[in-house]
Every structure is written in structure tokens, then in C-alpha cells.
Amino acid sequence: MKITRTRRQGSIAFRFNSDAIEILAPHNMPLAEIHQLVAENRQWLEQQQQQHCNTPMAAAQQAFQAGKSAMLFGQQLPIVLQVGPLDVSHNISNDISNDISNDISNDINNDISNNSQQILVSHPQASTIQSERIQALVTAYWRYQAEQTMTPLSHKLAEKLGVSIKKISYRRTKSKWGHCTTDGELQYNWMIAQAPLDVIYYLVAHETSHLIHHDHSPAFWNCVASLCPDWKKQRRWLKEHGSWLMF
Numbered sequence: 350m351k352i353t354r355t356r357r358q359g360s361i362a363f364r365f366n367s368d369a370i371e372i373l374a375p376h377n378m379p380l381a382e383i384h385q386l387v388a389e390n391r392q393w394l395e396q397q398q399q400q401h402c403n404t405p406m407a408a409a410q411q412a413f414q415a416g417k418s419a420m421l422f423g424q425q426l427p428i429v430l431q432v433g434p435l436d437v438s439h440n441i442s443n444d445i446s447n448d449i450s451n452d453i454s455n456d457i458n459n460d461i462s463n464n465s466q467q468i469l470v471s472h473p474q475a476s477t478i479q480s481e482r483i484q485a486l487v488t489a490y491w492r493y494q495a496e497q498t499m500t501p502l503s504h505k506l507a508e509k510l511g512v513s514i515k516k517i518s519y520r521r522t523k524s525k526w527g528h529c530t531t532d533g534e535l536q537y538n539w540m541i542a543q544a545p546l547d548v549i550y551y552l553v554a555h556e557t558s559h560l561i562h563h564d565h566s567p568a569f570w571n572c573v574a575s576l577c578p579d580w581k582k583q584r585r586w587l588k589e590h591g592s593w594l595m596f
């Protein structure tokens with residue numbers, strides 16, 4: 350079990366990952382108290398983790414860690430290794446953001462693509478390829494796919510609402526899918542590229558609506574509904590499955 354200190358007040362919470370249970374504990378809770386709570390609830394915790402590990406999303410995450418498959422836009426695609434360069438029609442490195450390391454953007458340019466049935470990863474020779482390297486490539490690829498999808502969609506939805514976006518940035522966090530600053534900057538977690546497109550659409554509608562309403566008031570949700578009528582369904586999906594996509 351892993352203990353993560355948070356700014357939570359009072360109580361602890363648990364996050365179930367495929368390989369471990371993460372305990373989110375208030376920063377000022379004594380360690381002894383945490384251990385006691387865990388000991389008291391051990392059976393329940395084990396049951397919960399068992400349940401969480403038997404879901405399709407848990408299996409998908411394990412397969413990704415093993416370099417076997419990856420989720421992209423809600424589909425679990427097998428990762429297929431190919432010796433030699435890929436025949437990719439589009440050049441990725443030109444439009445990928447500068448803050449991806451050059452190494453990765455060069456790699457991603459020639460070494461990864463998908464044809465909606467599989468993710469192709471190229472490697473120079475028929476040697477073994479490290480699963481860490483596959484994961485790094487796929488992670489950079491998620492970022493690329495998220496940017497390609499969400500940036501134009503954000504501008505389109507903002508235009509519908511009659512507002513403009515100052516800046517859009519992408520970052521990987523373990524706690525948030527998106528954020529809108531008070532001065533009109535949208536921030537997205539690119540790991541969302543694993544989620545179905547309907548869910549991504551909802552996230553963009555949500556953050557774009559924050560350009561007008563900086564709260565979660567009824568007026569805000571009306572605004573979200575005007576862009577994304579089935580927002581409740583997508584929000585539920587994100588609540589149920591989202592934690593599996595943040596790792």
C-alpha cells in the first residue's frame with residue numbers, strides 16, 4: 350500500500366490500482382492512525398481491490414503496462430511491433446508541442462501510428478523492445494492525439510458560446526482532467542485521449558463553459574447541456590472509469 354498525503358481534511362480515501370491500493374490521507378494525520386484504519390478495514394479493502402481488478406479497465410491498464418495494448422479514444426488497440434520504419438502519411442514532429450522532449454518527438458514521428466485497429470510501433474531491429482519505451486511512445490502519442498482533437502474542438506465550442514480562449518495547454522496530472530483559469534486559459538490532461546470521444550467532447554464542453562461561468566452553478570450546467578446534451582452520462586463514465594486512465 351502506498352500513502353499519499355493530500356490537502357484533504359479529516360478523512361482518508363482509497364484509490365485502487367491494478368497493483369496496489371493508494372491511501373489518500375490528510376497531510377496532518379498521524380501515521381499510526383492511518384495504519385490503524387487500514388488494519389481495521391483490511392478485509393473490505395482487499396474485497397474492493399479484487400473487484401476493481403476484475404473490471405475491463407483494470408485489465409486494459411495491465412495490458413498497457415505489459416506493452417501489449419493501449420486505449421485510444423475508448424478502444425483497446427493491440428500494440429503491434431514492426432521492424433523498420435513505418436509508412437506514416439502525416440508528419441507528427443512538426444506540430445507537436447516543443448515541450449515534449451526532442452527525443453520523443455523524433456521517435457513519434459517515425460515510430461508510432463495507428464490505423465484504428467492497432468497501434469504500430471517501429472523498432473530498428475528484431476531485438477527486444479523494452480515495454481518502458483513502448484509506454485513512453487504511446488504516452489507521447491496520447492498527448493499528440495489529445496491536442497489534435499481537443500484544440501480545434503475547444504475553439505469551435507468557444508465560438509458557439511461567443512467567447513474566446515486565451516491559451517490551451519496540456520499536462521499530465523494524477524488528479525484533474527481539465528481546468529479553466531480565471532483569465533481564460535484551458536488546461537487539459539492529455540491522458541484523456543484514452544477515453545471515448547463522447548467523454549472527451551463532454552470534458553471540452555465542461556472546460557469551455559467555465560470561460561463564462563467560473564463555478565458549478567445551475568447556470569454553468571445549463572451551458573454545458575447546451576453544448577453536450579448527454580453530459581450526465583459522460584460525466585458518470587468519467588467518475589466510474591477515469592481513475593484507471595490516470596497513472
Ligand SMILES: [Zn+2]
Nearest residue numbers: 555559564565
Ligand atoms: Zn468544472
